[in-house]
Amino acid sequence: MAGRNHLYIPGPTNVPSEILNAMHVNMEDHRSPVFPELLTPLLQDLKKIFKTEAGQAFIFPATGTAGWEIALTNALNPGDKVLIYRFGQFSHLWAEMAKRLGFIVEIHEETWGKGIPLDKLEARLKEDPKHEIKAVLATHNETATGVTSDIGGVRRAMDEANHPALLFVDGVSSIASIDFRMDEWGVDGAISGSQKGFMLPAGGTFLAFSQKALKATENSTYPRCFLDLKDQMTANQNGYTPYTPSLPILYGLRKSLEMLLEEGLEHVFARHHRLAEGTRKAVFAWGLKLCAQPGFESDTVSAVVVPENKDAREVISTAFSRYDISLGAGLSEVAGKVFRIGHLGDMNDVSMLGALAGVEMALLDNGFNIKPGSGVAAAMEYYRSTAK
Template sequence: MAGRNHLYIPGPTNVPNEILNAMHVNMEDHRSPVFPKLLTPLLQDLKKIFKTETGQAFIFPATGTAGWEVALTNTLNPGDKVLIYRFGQFSHLWAEMAKRLGFDVEIHQEVWGKGIPLDRMEARLKEDTNHEIKAVLATHNETATGVTSDIGGVRKALNAANHPALLFVDGVSSIASLDFRMDEWGVDGAISGSQKGFMMPAGGAFLAFSQKALAAVETSTYPRCFLDLKDQMNTNKDGYTPYTPALPILYGLRKALDLLQEEGLENVYARHHRLAEGVRKAVAAWGLTTCAQPGFASDTVTAIIVPADKDARDVISTAFSRYDISLGAGLSELAGKAFRIGHVGDMNDVSMLGAIAGVEMAMLDNGFDFKPGVGVAAAIEYYRSTAN
């Protein structure tokens, strides 16, 4: 088929040519005296994306999943209790990882379509008078359901309960796309990955830890090796890494950070919100609903519920085979019930109109009942009326 596959999944996302070109580099000596000129500014500029002045940033040649493990195994001890609210596939997977690693995981099941219930979390933390809960695991943006939780509200709940638990945040599909304020929200461990808002290929885990979390590293007895923060700290201070780094990831990150800072983070957040609103206008015009309930809608991914007599997998298959666009599948409890449109990373108005048009054609091919063009028209009117 002529043209290219159009990627409208919530990650990996489209990689700008500038980043692809920056990653096309010869290998070099990562122990040379000039290597710190690459790594040290990267670690400093990452802090700007996390919005932390007091925390410390880290780069692992890994994924966001590894970042979850870094946070848990570097700051906690075997058998420690952690609290997590499960409201989608990725909060589920983080909880399952914690169980497999031997932690005492307290899971609260929530409706898939809502986020962290702040009132109930605060009440639970107040009940924990002996402070058995050592960490709260908060999924900022649940990619499976298109739901964003209020992390500032989580911090308020911890403070209201006067609870000392560490606050770890999965920001894989939010950081560098959605408003994130590590210092202001009192986040102790922020976890992200290269393949979403950073607009890069997968393979980089980007993290930041507060001084409180770094102090906990000194008392953690959990066995670790490749994912050990101490090894990173010991070598990063001189501008080096404890093992061979993924050089293309580092050079791609340099360009990605430059692009994000050039656009300005507040503009990045506003662009993602605007693109997401256009998609939501189209969904309403189709007569469909999103998985996210009011107040929880994500600006990086929209999960769209199909009618009971339809199978979302047919829409995804048709979109790919006939129109060469990739959509996100419904995961776990949403399998066959929903498909997802990613609007994260290197996207603009025309990008999203292409996604909406392709989805319309795939749905019409599968017998959905709406007038051709209604979703595209709704998005066009919104984008035109809000264009700068």
């Protein structure tokens, strides 16, 4: 088929040509005297994305999943209790990881389509006067269901309960796309990945730890080696890494940060919100609904529920085979029940309209009772009325 595959999944996202060009570099000596000129500014500028002045940023040649493990194993001890609300595949996987690593995991089930229930969290923490819970694991943006939780609200609930637990946040599909305020929200460990809002290939996990979390690393006895933050801190203070870094990721990150900061984070967040709103208007114009319940809608991915007599996998297959569009599949409990439209990273109004047109054609091909052009028209009117 002529043209290229159009990527509308919630990660990996499209990589801009500027970043691809920046990553096309000859290999160099990562122990050279000039290497700190690359790494040190990257760590400082990452703090701007996390919105932290007090915290410390880290770069690992890994993925967001490794970021989960870094947070757990560097600041906690074997057998510590952690609390997590499970409301999608990625919160589920983080909980399963914690269990496999030997932590006591207190899992609270929530409806897939909702986020973290702040009232329930506050009440549960108040029931823990001995502070046996050492960390709250919060999934900021549940990619599987298109749900965003209120992390500022999580911090308020913890403060109202006067609970000292660490707050670790999975921001893999939110940071650099959705407003994130590490210092203001009292986040102790923020985790992100290269392949979402940073518009890079997979292969980098970016983290930030608060001073409270860094202090906790001094008392952690959990066995670790490659994922040890102490090794990173020792090497980073001189502008180096404890092992061979991924140079293309670092050079790509340099360009990514320049692009994000040049656009301005508030403008980045506003752009993602507009793209998401247009998508939601298209979905409702088709007579369909979101998996996310009102108030929890994500600005980076929309999980669209299909009628019970339809299979979302057929929509995804048709979109790919006929129109060269990649959509996200439903995962685990929502497999076959939803398809996901990613609207994050290097996208604008026109690219989003292309995605919606492809989805609409796939829906029509699979016998959905929708009016041709209805979704695209709804999104188009919204984008036109809100364009600046």
